Amino acid sequence: MSHSTTTTSTTAARVFSSDNAAGASPEIVEAVVRAASGQASPYGSDDVTAGVRRRLSEIFERDVDVLIVSTGSAANALSLAALTPPWGSVLCHRDSHINNDECGAPEFYTAGAKLVALGGDDAKIDAAELRAAVRHKAGDVHSVEPSVVSVTQATETGAVYTVEEIRALGSLTQEAGLRLHMDGARFAGAVAALGATPAELTWRAGVDLLSFGATKNGTMTAEAIVVFDRSLTAELSFRAKRAGQLASKMRFHAAQLDAYLSDDLWLRNATHANAMAARLQDGLKAVPGVDLLGAAEANILFCRLPRQVTEGLLSDGYAFYHDRWEPGVVRFVASFATAPQDIDDLLDAVRRHSA
Amino acid sequence: MSHSTTTTSTTAARVFSSDNAAGASPEIVEAVVRAASGQASPYGSDDVTAGVRRRLSEIFERDVDVLIVSTGSAANALSLAALTPPWGSVLCHRDSHINNDECGAPEFYTAGAKLVALGGDDAKIDAAELRAAVRHKAGDVHSVEPSVVSVTQATETGAVYTVEEIRALGSLTQEAGLRLHMDGARFAGAVAALGATPAELTWRAGVDLLSFGATKNGTMTAEAIVVFDRSLTAELSFRAKRAGQLASKMRFHAAQLDAYLSDDLWLRNATHANAMAARLQDGLKAVPGVDLLGAAEANILFCRLPRQVTEGLLSDGYAFYHDRWEPGVVRFVASFATAPQDIDDLLDAVRRHSA
């Protein structure tokens, strides 16, 4: 891996390596400030936490349970642990975050389940591969048992599964008797991109548990597991405590999510981030020598840059991943905090170094 | 267990069930607000996180490494996992938080090590029991291997180990070839109570890893593991990531700790909390029918209240644990946010119901 992201906080927003370089939305900061005074019940028995569950139930158009945790890896790993036995397998895309970027958190939380990596374009699981995988050696004690499918929405390359695609994978999964998890680290971006309802994209398509991402899109330290199959809630609650994921002053995480879910902030932020990536895409199209790779459906953009452009940008202080996937390939990630001017400055720099 | 703590956020601070009912110190809130703007490197590679390490190195008078995590259970369980193999045992007090109140987090993180519960007054490990336990079936493959001792400072009953006591346990531990962990969920309170230096109470006495508590004493969601044996840092870093404890926007946890450690806020908060418990103790002494149980050395006070007093306080809206340890026994916990008036109001109420 090329660790090309030694960033520092600067006034100009030149970090495009990840949406986690951004700070927090002002509304969320204010909510945390409000939460800081007075006494509250600990461990999630407070009113703010109850409010988050209400808001998510409205957004998903059904009663859901919610566990608030501190990281996306914890949300994913806890969810998977509730959906597979230790001798089970998790079917996922080979480029998925759970497979590559969580240091084996799913293996840890599940007590040793196996991640089975599948292929597919744009980091979306190929349906034909999944069809074979859900039945592979099922019921054979010599092999791990296919138990849960995990899809990432939006994907690690910035693509989004359509409602029909999720539904198709969900049907395959259900028919084979497996469970369906969605890693929604960028779920808001997918909803914003598709214009579909959160319900259509999840439980109506068969999703049992959703890692509802928030930190990349405006909160500080709060993520949620949205529980559609509420028979799993008790188990998840024990597992979360046991994992050190039940915050004593839960209101501070909950306040972030409460503000995030109010007045459509989560969707507004995501819509903005997507628009910034589209703005970058539009600008890059016109630059000779730049090849766009795939469509930037959410807030992530892959392209191929001439060497001198990459080097020029780096010397300007820009931060982004490059040469990690393939030589010459660059990834830019926009966020809720990216200003149009940030994009325009970046485009100027690209043009300047291309010339 | 009597779950007698259905609390709600009220203007009057009537929750004495735990120090985790308090909010956050204003300085800490301000630090979080400041951290919210601009871009920063993720996963703890930011400047604020580096600053926390520098401050803790100063406070402990040596270079330490630091892992910032989101809960005290995570800090404890991660520390123990780095200090014992799965076939090891953790020697701890039978009343310790790790033994009773973390839903088996140590067993989870250590991959199944065994907690061996020892006795001792005031939730302090009895030295004679420890002396036997560190050698119990050592080297015998039929039994778990004594591997790490964990002490809580201040203890779960509000007592504090003196420097000499810690040193004695540390010597015993080291001579037997075991490691020493300190659960410092209320470490600040112990330092404040003893007037000893943080160094004397920890690494100079043989402590390898310290769970440096902060949330109960003024932060929102941030705890630290202070690593004295820095050969453990790499392992801890992998374990923390794998446990979902490496925050992407780490600066938001770090900012809390940075403010907490600045201008002695951590000690000022703890000194205040201790003083509030002492104020309550002084007041209760004079109330006929109230028996104080042990000395309130830190911010926790145990006493025996007449039944009608307990019931009267509950009907006034006070929240606290009662009848959990023994019938008639009540626990009050003060915090950095407890006002003298809160104590005086409580004392008035006790007197009124005693009359």
Place this chain on the structure above:
Amino acid sequence: MSHSTTTTSTTAARVFSSDNAAGASPEIVEAVVRAASGQASPYGSDDVTAGVRRRLSEIFERDVDVLIVSTGSAANALSLAALTPPWGSVLCHRDSHINNDECGAPEFYTAGAKLVALGGDDAKIDAAELRAAVRHKAGDVHSVEPSVVSVTQATETGAVYTVEEIRALGSLTQEAGLRLHMDGARFAGAVAALGATPAELTWRAGVDLLSFGATKNGTMTAEAIVVFDRSLTAELSFRAKRAGQLASKMRFHAAQLDAYLSDDLWLRNATHANAMAARLQDGLKAVPGVDLLGAAEANILFCRLPRQVTEGLLSDGYAFYHDRWEPGVVRFVASFATAPQDIDDLLDAVRRHSA
């Protein structure tokens, strides 16, 4: 621990430290010899393994499933793993083998469940303690969840639970919604001692899974899990394979058990071992200075010997545990292979050293 058992194979049978010092019954040796020729299906799909299941179904008067494993620790740990979630607790006697002598195998197989040690005379769980323990913090995510009770029959001190005692513990367990495991490492000895039916002592009293011991009583390397709750069989099968406990040439374990269960060999062996312990008991009663401790209901006898007797026996080449529980306390274990002359020789030696 005093490791006083450096034994060697000798013509005179002077090893009374454990029933595992004995060899194997001739009938079992013959069965293994027979199994060695010809081809057979692997992994337990052979006819001999099927026969073991039929025999155990007859013996227990109902259809049971059976898993054949290679050690008693594996039988116990696998059983417990199927009966408790990782966040659960196993309620057992503080002197139980699973608690003291399996190096944390239950913790390993269960992915970190906690053993909660209870008291009671003769290593039998005290009913009143169990009554409190099954409800202790049940449903509270801060604490491990009471999930399974494990009783040892015969107990580690050679006592046996009566049918009524097992039934009482079974009722307590079931009413609280927990599961019941029986460590029957010396189950045959208990059946022989009580004259009760295997069914009465197990599933009719609420036992879900039984570790059906055989190695101490005449087999070489084979133990069985008898599955009364057959909904657990699939899970146990995956767990056994995953634990390296599914033998490829299973017929060699199965043949041992088949012979063990034929013509009441298991009961004949146990009856003999019990009789040998009783013969020893009778003889020791008459020796001045020897105190019998508890009744030898099965094949284990505890007594207090004068120092010079213990030392004299050791110098004669006798092997047994002494000074392990308390100074002066000695344990003798008889087996199916103990000859009356072995006991008489031992008694002669005791008398000689007492004189």
Place this chain on the structure above:
Amino acid sequence: MSHSTTTTSTTAARVFSSDNAAGASPEIVEAVVRAASGQASPYGSDDVTAGVRRRLSEIFERDVDVLIVSTGSAANALSLAALTPPWGSVLCHRDSHINNDECGAPEFYTAGAKLVALGGDDAKIDAAELRAAVRHKAGDVHSVEPSVVSVTQATETGAVYTVEEIRALGSLTQEAGLRLHMDGARFAGAVAALGATPAELTWRAGVDLLSFGATKNGTMTAEAIVVFDRSLTAELSFRAKRAGQLASKMRFHAAQLDAYLSDDLWLRNATHANAMAARLQDGLKAVPGVDLLGAAEANILFCRLPRQVTEGLLSDGYAFYHDRWEPGVVRFVASFATAPQDIDDLLDAVRRHSA
């Protein structure tokens, strides 16, 4: 998977599905019979077990430690657990037994390490792929840490690594700071095929731990871990006990290995099995329509058979895997117990159905 192996014990040896369908060598049966009388120290402290260690030290031309376990999966999983931390990865071939056929035993024993599957012809790890994998994201806490390489000798397809090949992989492994495990389920077959010394094929090439297979080649229920890096012995001993792999009457496993290692029985058996596979290969070469796939270097032979031949053999009562890897592909496995006549009968049948 096509479960085409419903075999039964028959007089004619028509099971070619696996070498585990065979019984045991007469010498081994006799050793078990001898072990059955008299008393012996339990848990591997007996003389026979000590003898196994001496014999293996001679065979491997250096002092080794030995753990005797009951299955090959246990030998592999224990070895891997001693060589990788839970956050580590095991680099292995994608067709390896540990990756496909042990139901996640390595993941269980290692507490959740990740198996990283590499390619290469004949189920041998490709050196170029390994070169990349040993450094992949090394030291990056976001990813599992490359920790151990596991090679199978002979491979799952019956190929053997040459001394040079093992040495090359060993160098790569050592230079990158990883450890090397060898799954030697068919190690004897490889030694017999290569004519190399056991030392050259293992520790001299960098192997740290060897799963020394025996059950497929003549023993009943005994496998050994040969420990070249003896600093791992204590850890392995605790892990084995904890896994339920420390047999109380260890002499019965040890006696099998003792006989197996005496008078070169292990090599004689393997030489015979290899010769039987070669005899089959020679015969099949001459049959029109039969395609041999790869060379049968050890006792496993892959070929492509016309459909009517496969069906004819099955209807004759022959058992073997077919259509499991690819349509039309068949695997035959010979063993120490395969008689030349068994091969000739099989060849006759193939010819008959081909006609």
